[in-house]
Amino acid sequence: MTLRDVGEQAAMLLTGVLYGAGYVFAGLADPARVRAMLGFSGLGTDGWHAWPVFSLFVALIVAMWGIRMGQRLRRPVLARSFSRIIYDEMDLRALVGAVLLGAGWGIAGFVPSTALAALTSVPIDAGLFLFGAIIGIVGVDLVARRGNEPQKRL
Numbered sequence: 001m002t003l004r005d006v007g008e009q010a011a012m013l014l015t016g017v018l019y020g021a022g023y024v025f026a027g028l029a030d031p032a033r034v035r036a037m038l039g040f041s042g043l044g045t046d047g048w049h050a051w052p053v054f055s056l057f058v059a060l061i062v063a064m065w066g067i068r069m070g071q072r073l074r075r076p077v078l079a080r081s082f083s084r085i086i087y088d089e090m091d092l093r094a095l096v097g098a099v100l101l102g103a104g105w106g107i108a109g110f111v112p113s114t115a116l117a118a119l120t121s122v123p124i125d126a127g128l129f130l131f132g133a134i135i136g137i138v139g140v141d142l143v144a145r146r147g148n149e150p151q152k153r154l
Contacts, residue, residue, distance in 0.1 A: 004078060004079075004080070007078045008078040008079055011078050019113065020113075020116065020117040021117075022055070022059065023113065023114050023117040024117050024118075024120075024121070025055075026051065026052055026055030026056075027051055027052050027055075028052050028055070028056075028114050028117075029114050029117040029118040029121060030109070030118070030121070030122075031108060031109025031110055031118070031122070031125060032109060033052060033109075034052065034105065034109040034110070034114070035106065035107075035109040037052045037053060038105065038106045039106065070082075108129055110125075110126065110129045112130065112133050115129045115130045115133070116130070
């Protein structure tokens with residue numbers, strides 16, 4: 001492991017800690033607050049707060065700024081090369097995945113990243129959600145692999 005590899009791993013750890021702390025600080029690790037935000041329940045009462053929406057907006061601005069700064073670099077600061085994924089078109093799998101993620105977030109108040117952050121505050125709920133998410137991830141992977149197998153002819 002080179003010094004560059006250690007720096008890359010340290011940067012990933014630091015950004016993960018910042019990401020998780022941001023979720024907890026913004027209240028996005030609280031499933032009740034997230035469900036209230038997504039459903040606008042309690043609008044006009046003390047039940048709905050704009051803070052999570054504001055924090056998501058600020059996070060989007062910071063991410064856009066980071067992407068713009070990264071595009072100006074000739075090479076990455078810590079990694080060996082840039083990792084760029086270019087999507088030419090929207091596929092059905094990505095669309096269904098986005099719908100399922102949004103539905104799960106609205107129903108449970110968690111997405112995998114917020115559930116990891118919420119393990120400190122609501123460990124049973126977050127743990128059950130993560131267990132279900134792992135089952136779903138493995139299940140979709142198994143179905144996708146099975147669909148890619150060559151068909152047997154009769």
